[in-house]
Amino acid sequence: MLDYTSLAVLSAVVREGSFERAARTLHVTPSAVSQRIRLLEEFIGGALIIRGQPCIATETGRRLCQHVDQVRLLEYELQKSVPTVMSSDQEAPSRVPLPIAVNADSLATWFAPAMSAFAATAPVLMDVAVDDQDHTAEWLRTGTVLAAVTSSAQAASGCNSRSLGAMRYLAAASPEFIERYFRKGVNAASLVQAPSLVFNSKDELQTRWVRRLCHRHVELPRHTLPAAHAFVAAAAVGMGWGLHPQAMIQDHLRNGTLVELVPDTPLDVPLYWQQARSASSLLDGLTRAVTNAASSTLLQL
């Protein structure tokens, strides 16, 4: 069997981002942490941590961390069936870390209530990473997370994938903005002048919507604003146009603070829930909470 004391130290360093913080969490000295990692690296025969601010795991290190998370999930199942198995140093039933990745718009709309309600009653410590839906699958592939909301249908190695439905986006801006930039229509000539809003450099929704509308690539002037609610608020005061989750701008469309650029041109982004295959009732519980919420809020195709 592997040396799980050392693997737990590795997991703590990656989670905390530094040897010092990991040492504090584990109630040992930083040099003890450092020695554990060094011996583990000698045993594995390769680097596991890239020392820096913060410390990050190598590919192999990430794979080992995922393994530790999965073993912890299994230990939780064991504790439930054999309660006396709990190690003597634990006074209370321990909570299991559950690292997941989700796209910002899902988190800002349907995902947060479902996940929070699950976590309020389950013995877990959620560790939520936020990334673009086209990139969350990468977190699964590298073993950084155990489950993810992603635009990728194809199951990552060792994972199950299931459809959640589609998130509907509408291209919208304030009426004053549309009057100023799109009086002569929404086309390549006007789009090249009108500032767009993008969430970050990975956000391709605006470009995709424009390519579908104009049948060619248009280089858009861009404001970058990586916060879901601020993104909608910025559009409402006329900073730019952008693709917004329909669920977040219903009220704005009703009261006229936001208007669709071109009616009936929604962009539907299919989303999938991928989770590491493992006999874990905790992960299954989260999956039920997530798929239930998705089926009542996302567009079922």
Place this chain on the structure above:
Amino acid sequence: MLDYTSLAVLSAVVREGSFERAARTLHVTPSAVSQRIRLLEEFIGGALIIRGQPCIATETGRRLCQHVDQVRLLEYELQKSVPTVMSSDQEAPSRVPLPIAVNADSLATWFAPAMSAFAATAPVLMDVAVDDQDHTAEWLRTGTVLAAVTSSAQAASGCNSRSLGAMRYLAAASPEFIERYFRKGVNAASLVQAPSLVFNSKDELQTRWVRRLCHRHVELPRHTLPAAHAFVAAAAVGMGWGLHPQAMIQDHLRNGTLVELVPDTPLDVPLYWQQARSASSLLDGLTRAVTNAASSTLLQL
């Protein structure tokens, strides 16, 4: 004088994160971009870009990008006083990129409306980076941004610093959560059992609040949830306790969905606006919008 055509190419690569996307923005071939960067690196005598996914700037590269941003701001001033100076390839007055950094809670509350209203009328393209208030000063120091909301009072090199007032945080949770975990009081023994919410691994607010309350360090069980609105929503459904901006939980406190853990124990975080020193009316305009909004919403000490 420096070769500003090449410097603009460098700036595009750093902003876009890849040679291909930079080439598309500049309407040239990727190999032309690559050659420009190589010649610039030979001229400077050192690496400017760390090639990767995405490409990021070296220290020297960042310093040069900041310089380009500042020269663009100066060109904008020049264009205003000598309109005919505009280069012939531009049909419309160009927009100036304005990279800034701000903490997530400011962006979610007072900052977004002020910044968006400014950007709706000024000829700028905002590029907003979000980081912890203890780390935004680093973005200024490395020259990645021209201005930042930060907890650091000390002006970064080449920057002016001015006080914005303090953001008031309250430790709060749902009444059911408090009943479950804190029936016997909020102390080291109960805090070690009750899951806390942290924004990310840089978020030290919860730890600071506990240290002040208990007069010692307590290792808190933590959920990690890096989204300002989801953070409040998670607390309201009983996922954990956390430090929330008072402005974001006023309604929750009034209707009883969130309750303070210990009354009258606010944590006030002083914030500062730091901006690169430069004779730029655009940066001055943003500074006015930001300081006005802060003076009417933050706690003036």
